[in-house]
Amino acid sequence: MNRPATGQSQAGKKPPNSMEMVRASLPKRYAREKRFQWYGRVAIGMALLFLSLLFISIVGNGYTAFQQTYVKLDVYFDPDRIDPSGDRAPDALSAGDYGGVVKQTLRNMFPEVRGRRDKRTLYGLVSTGADFKLREMVLADPSLIGETATLWVPADDDVDMLMKGHIDRSLPEEDRRLKDKQLAWIDRLVDEGRVEKRFNTTFFTAGDSREPELAGIWGAAVGSMFTLAVTLLLSFPLGVATAVYLEEFAPKNRWTDLIEVNINNLAAVPSIVFGLLGLAVFINFFGLPRSAPVVGGLVLTLMTLPTIIIASRAALKSVPPSIREAALGVGASKMQAIFHHILPLAMPGMLTGTIIGMAQALGETAPLLMIGMVAFIVDIPGGVTEPATVLPVQIYLWADSPERAFVERTSAAIMVLLAFLITMNALAVILRKRFERRW
Amino acid sequence: MMQAPYLALALLGLTSVGYYLGRRRAFSQASGKIQNLHSLPSYYGFYAALWAGIPALLLFAAWLFLEGAVITQVVLAGLPEELKSLPPDRLNLVLNDIRNLVGGNIVSGEVSPAIQAAADHYADVKAASRLGLTVFVLALALGGTAWAWREIRADKRARNAVEGTVTVFLIAASTIAIMTTVGIVLSVLFESIRFFEAVPITEFLFGLEWSPQMAIRADQVGSSGAFGAVPLFAGTLLISFIAMLVAVPIGLMSAIYLSEYAGKKFRAVAKPLLEILAGVPTVVYGFFAALTVAPMVRDTGATLGLSVASESALAAGLVMGIMIIPFVSSLSDDVMNAVPQAMRDGAYALGATQSETIKRVIFPAALPGIVGGILLAVSRAIGETMIVVMAAGLAANLTANPLEAVTTVTAQIVTLLVGDQEFDSPKTLAAFALGLVLFVVTLILNVIALHVVRKYREQYE
Numbered sequence: 043m044n045r046p047a048t049g050q051s052q053a054g055k056k057p058p059n060s061m062e063m064v065r066a067s068l069p070k071r072y073a074r075e076k077r078f079q080w081y082g083r084v085a086i087g088m089a090l091l092f093l094s095l096l097f098i099s100i101v102g103n104g105y106t107a108f109q110q111t112y113v114k115l116d117v118y119f120d121p122d123r124i125d126p127s128g129d130r131a132p133d134a135l136s137a138g139d140y141g142g143v144v145k146q147t148l149r150n151m152f153p154e155v156r157g158r159r160d161k162r163t164l165y166g167l168v169s170t171g172a173d174f175k176l177r178e179m180v181l182a183d184p185s186l187i188g189e190t191a192t193l194w195v196p197a198d199d200d201v202d203m204l205m206k207g208h209i210d211r212s213l214p215e216e217d218r219r220l221k222d223k224q225l226a227w228i229d230r231l232v233d234e235g236r237v238e239k240r241f242n243t244t245f246f247t248a249g250d251s252r253e254p255e256l257a258g259i260w261g262a263a264v265g266s267m268f269t270l271a272v273t274l275l276l277s278f279p280l281g282v283a284t285a286v287y288l289e290e291f292a293p294k295n296r297w298t299d300l301i302e303v304n305i306n307n308l309a310a311v312p313s314i315v316f317g318l319l320g321l322a323v324f325i326n327f328f329g330l331p332r333s334a335p336v337v338g339g340l341v342l343t344l345m346t347l348p349t350i351i352i353a354s355r356a357a358l359k360s361v362p363p364s365i366r367e368a369a370l371g372v373g374a375s376k377m378q379a380i381f382h383h384i385l386p387l388a389m390p391g392m393l394t395g396t397i398i399g400m401a402q403a404l405g406e407t408a409p410l411l412m413i414g415m416v417a418f419i420v421d422i423p424g425g426v427t428e429p430a431t432v433l434p435v436q437i438y439l440w441a442d443s444p445e446r447a448f449v450e451r452t453s454a455a456i457m458v459l460l461a462f463l464i465t466m467n468a469l470a471v472i473l474r475k476r477f478e479r480r481w
Numbered sequence: 482m483m484q485a486p487y488l489a490l491a492l493l494g495l496t497s498v499g500y501y502l503g504r505r506r507a508f509s510q511a512s513g514k515i516q517n518l519h520s521l522p523s524y525y526g527f528y529a530a531l532w533a534g535i536p537a538l539l540l541f542a543a544w545l546f547l548e549g550a551v552i553t554q555v556v557l558a559g560l561p562e563e564l565k566s567l568p569p570d571r572l573n574l575v576l577n578d579i580r581n582l583v584g585g586n587i588v589s590g591e592v593s594p595a596i597q598a599a600a601d602h603y604a605d606v607k608a609a610s611r612l613g614l615t616v617f618v619l620a621l622a623l624g625g626t627a628w629a630w631r632e633i634r635a636d637k638r639a640r641n642a643v644e645g646t647v648t649v650f651l652i653a654a655s656t657i658a659i660m661t662t663v664g665i666v667l668s669v670l671f672e673s674i675r676f677f678e679a680v681p682i683t684e685f686l687f688g689l690e691w692s693p694q695m696a697i698r699a700d701q702v703g704s705s706g707a708f709g710a711v712p713l714f715a716g717t718l719l720i721s722f723i724a725m726l727v728a729v730p731i732g733l734m735s736a737i738y739l740s741e742y743a744g745k746k747f748r749a750v751a752k753p754l755l756e757i758l759a760g761v762p763t764v765v766y767g768f769f770a771a772l773t774v775a776p777m778v779r780d781t782g783a784t785l786g787l788s789v790a791s792e793s794a795l796a797a798g799l800v801m802g803i804m805i806i807p808f809v810s811s812l813s814d815d816v817m818n819a820v821p822q823a824m825r826d827g828a829y830a831l832g833a834t835q836s837e838t839i840k841r842v843i844f845p846a847a848l849p850g851i852v853g854g855i856l857l858a859v860s861r862a863i864g865e866t867m868i869v870v871m872a873a874g875l876a877a878n879l880t881a882n883p884l885e886a887v888t889t890v891t892a893q894i895v896t897l898l899v900g901d902q903e904f905d906s907p908k909t910l911a912a913f914a915l916g917l918v919l920f921v922v923t924l925i926l927n928v929i930a931l932h933v934v935r936k937y938r939e940q941y942e
Contacts, residue, residue: 064832071834078836082738085731086751089810092803093758099773100765283654291651303931304658310857310927311920312864314891315665318916321898322668329549344661351658377644405762408866408891411899434764441768441871449772456765463760 100460104453110242110255111202112194113168113231115147119180119187130184138180140173144195152227163224167231169196171244171256194238199254199447201228205239208446219446245454249420250436254447257440259455261422265335265415265430266404272339272426273346273403278396280343281350282385285392288351289358290380309348316345317412325413332414333429341409346399353395357388390477397470401463407434433459485545488615492541495622496534503529503629511635520640528639531646532629537622544614552610556603561595579603669920672913679907680708685914687711691877691888693897693908708911710918712877716887720798720869721862723883727802728862729855732809740814741839759807767871770800775872782884790886792874798883801868805858812854816847819938853933860926864919866891890915 058066121128123146124138145165149155155164172195179193180186196202200219203209205228215222231237248258284305292298320341324330330337361384369379410416415431416439423430431439433455440452507525511517518525553576557565564575575596582600633639677685688709735755739748775796782789789795820843828838844851874886875896897912 071837075834075836078839079738079742082734082742085734086738086755088731089735089755089758089803089806090751092806093754095773096761096765096769096803099769103772280654280657283651284658287651287655291648292655301655301658304662306931307924307927308658308661310860310923310931311665312861312866312891312923314864314866314894315669315916315920315923318894318898318913319661319665319668322672322913323664327668328546344657347657347661375640375644377647401760405760405764407762407764408870408895411895416899434762437764437768438867438871441764441771452768456768459762460765463762464757467760 100453100456102453104450104455104457106206106208107245107450107454108242109206109239110244111197111205112238112240113197113201114192114194114236114238115144115151115168115172116190116192117143117147117176118150118190119143119176120146121187124180124187130187132181135180135184136177138177140176140180141170143176144168144172160223163221164227166198167201167224167227169198169255170253171196194240196244196255197237199445200224201237202255203446204228205237206450208450245451249422250418250431250439251420252418254443254445254451257448257451259433259436259458261419262431262433262436262455263458265419265423266432268335268423268426268430269338269342269410269432270400270404272336273342274396274400276339276343277346277350277399281347281396281399282354282392284347284351285354285358286380286385289355290376290384305348305351308344309352312408313345313406314408314412316341317409319344320409320413331427331429333417333419333431334427335423335430335432336426337413338410338415338430338432339426341413342403342406345406345409346403349399349402350392350395353398354388354392357391357395358384360391361387387479390473394470394474397466397473401466401470404466405434405459405463407438410435411438433462488541488618492534492537492618492622495537495619495626496530499533499622499626499629500526500530502626503527503633506630506633507635507637507639510633517635519636519638524639524643525633525637527643528633528637529626529629531643532625533622534625535646536625537618540621541614541618544610544617548610548614552603552606555606556599559602560599564595564599575599583607665920669913669917672910673917676907676910676914679910684708685710685911689879691893693893693911706907708907710890710915712879713888713890713893713915714918715879715881716794716873716877717863717889717891719794719881719883719887720801720873720889721859723795723798724801724805724862725855725859727799728805728809728858731802732806732858733813733851735806736810736814736817737839739810740817741835741843755807755810758803759811761804763804763865763867764871766800766804767867767869770796770868770872774800787884789884790874792872792886793884794873794887795883797869797873800872801862801865804865804868805862808858808861809854812857813847813851816850816854816934816937817843819850820846847937849933849937853930853937856926856930856933860923860930863926864891864923866895870895890919894919 120143123142124140125134127134145161148164148168149161152164155161175193175195179191197205200209201224204211204220204225209218209220211218211225220228228237244256245258247260248256249261251257288298288301292301320337324337324340325332330340365383365387366379369383370376374382410432415435417429417431418439419429419431421428437452437455437459440448440455504522504526506529507518507522508515515522556579557572557576560575564572567575578596579600580603582596583604685708688707689711690707690709691712692707735751739752739755743751771792775791775793778793778796778799779789779791782793824842824846825838828842833841869889869892873889873892875888875892876886877888877893878885880887894912894915897908897915
């Protein structure tokens with residue numbers, strides 16, 4: 043109150059005490075706090091946005107592949123074309139001109155079509171798979187020859203794309219895969235009720251094909267199964283054995299340190315390097331067959347071993363020492379204590395790790411490209427030494443194909459692959475929840 | 482003669498018989514009283530089974546391994562003189578013809594009588610070999626069982642013998658990790674050395690031009706390939722850099738939010754969703770990049786008046802960043818959870834807000850671990866293959882412009898090695914040299930990162 047005038051004049055600028063300072067800074071600090079929280083929310087939001095974008099794009103492109111357009115034809119099984127010799131011998135029947143039968147049917151349906159080029163575009167409406175279908179029918183029942191039957195055959199992939207709305211009719215003719223004439227024919231077929239979309243069983247039962255409407259994932263799925271079977275048979279015992287040795291028996295010395303460092307490093311080596319190893323060692327040095335699931339399985343075994351070993355060691359570590367000591371106390375040998383008591387208790391954790399490793403192996407592509415599992419293989423593989431491909435590689439191959447119809451098939455194959463992966467991971471989670479014991 | 486799988490099954494059957502016999506033998510030796518035995522009866526069974534199975538199995542494996550080479554030698558020795566004197570590569574063709582004839586495949590050209598005779602010889606030798614294999618393996622299995630049968634007495638220390646064998650198996654399994662590393666190093670190194678004989682290592686590491694076309698004829702256009710890998714290294718670094726620009730901020734901030742702010746319910750939903758990103762196969766990301774992101778980037782660029790290549794580095798880098806987000810977030814989550822609660826409480830007690838605590842206390846304390854995690858993520862980005870194969874270009878441009886197409890080390894390895902290949906051309910060997918660089922770089926990054934992470938963990942333990 044009776045401060046000097048100089049003091050009074052300074053009162054406005056006087057440094058405030060620390061409480062005031064803090065109070066003055068609070069709004070700013072709280073704002074910063076809010077902002078920081080929002081950064082976090084935005085980050086998670088973006089990650090989830092990417093995730094949903096990924097799934098929307100895959101599902102949006104792929105769900106139509108589960109349906110396929112079929113065309114109804116009234117086929118006359120012309121004896122002159124199918125069985126010119128007339129003796130109904132199976133060899134002659136399977137060599138019959140079924141393509142000619144289909145073409146004749148189409149010509150009968152559109153009698154006004156003249157000229158070689160127009161006819162050829164007409165034949166393009168129906169898939170070449172129709173020929174095979176006719177042959178199968180005749181071989182199964184030769185009495186069909188000479189009869190007329192109504193049957194549904196797969197349409198060509200371009201027709202399929204049109205029916206699914208992936209071909210824009212408003213484009214100028216030269217930019218379209220289907221020409222004006224073809225559009226008119228298709229419209230007529232639709233008006234006559236001869237075009238129908240049905241569930242695409244071919245996609246789940248066929249092997250690869252150059253024709254999208256005949257291509258399926260079954261061949262790749264079987265290849266994946268063989269490859270994973272080899273991987274599982276090798277990597278599970280080896281991984282568990284390594285984990286048991288390192289966790290229970292190994293002396294602490296330089297050698298075991300080296301093994302540990304090695305395993306941790308192998309877990310981070312790029313997968314393509316394992317492919318190079320497979321190519322140089324298994325194929326060129328040991329002379330194992332290229333493109334075979336057995337080589338794929340070996341490479342994936344080496345890749346998944348670190349995952350399994352690390353998980354198994356963690357599982358072994360989580361078993362309390364009292365169990366081991368109790369077993370040793372009643373006279374079990376060290377080996378008996380481990381194999382009779384500790385391993386069974388650690389098994390759920392080990393299995394969880396193995397399933398996760400298998401899921402990784404199922405999605406792996408790059409090393410399998412190196413060992414030649416990218417070949418175009420139509421047949422369903424019948425064993426681990428036969429040429430095969432796997433689901434992710436099939437996806438890669440289809441993704442490279444220019445046809446629009448392969449885009450939706452690629453997406454559909456991805457959906458199948460993801461379904462498998464999600465199932466496996468869910469299994470791992472359930473296993474962990476159900477059997478994990480907290481000591 | 483027996484097919485290999487059936488022989489393996491027969492062997493399995495014999496081992497089970499061995500187990501049964503060994504057990505019975507032990508009982509009869511102990512005159513039916515278990516307390517007279519040194520070990521539990523099942524150990525005698527295992528003892529006999531091991532004797533039945535292991536020697537036969539070893540012979541089986543060795544036979545299958547050596548069979549091909551031996552048969553080839555025998556058939557070669559039996560060839561007529563004029564075929565034997567052919568140069569090695571022609572001789573290989575002849576051998577292939579013979580093998581194809583035996584396998585019933587299509588043979589190139591006409592089959593001469595000499596080759597037909599050799600093929601018959603080959604088939605005969607192979608049949609004899611298979612017969613020998615069956616006989617010897619089964620005989621060895623029976624012999625092993627008989628030996629064990631003789632050995633088993635009441636005071637035989639069967640448990641010790643069985644446990645010793647199991648220990649050997651455990652040790653052998655644990656060396657596979659080492660053998661894998663050695664195998665990688667040797668396979669990559671040998672081929673690389675052969676490559677560096679054709680192309681000087683300095684040109685490979687410092688050359689600015691990459692066009693690995695080797696002409697079939699010497700007078701073809703562009704007959705001399707260029708193997709300067711700098712554009713590939715630059716492309717790899719560019720794409721990895723873009724990926725880290727996406728992954729590090731998003732991954733780190735999501736980890737902070739999830740571990741420090743998020744409520745239990747939100748965390749329980751968001752964390753598994755983030756982990757789904759980690760479980761998606763890379764080929765799916767590649768397809769996503771090529772089908773959705775690349776056109777999106779190009780169209781956005783076009784509306785902004787920029788010309789963007791349809792296989793731009795930006796698209797590939799963006800998608801790779803998305804792939805790495807969960808990797809960064811889970812690693813930094815671990816690391817930040819390891820910071821002791823006392824440090825947090827200390828900061829709160831001084832009146833710091835939560836974000837100040839995170840920024841000034843937890844983050845600096847966790848920094849070494851986070852850096853280690855980021856290094857691991859970088860090594861992952863460098864080694865990632867499918868995304869760049871599918872979404873980045875193949876043109877080796879030396880540029881820092883993310884809107885142009887670049888190519889990477891991994892994409893080139895795939896292009897060089899997929900499809901028809903002769904194993905001796907510099908073109909295929911170059912892939913191994915690139916693999917060597919890739920392995921060495923990622924190894925160094927991993928060793929540093931693992932070391933940093935481990936050091937950091939010890940600090941707070």
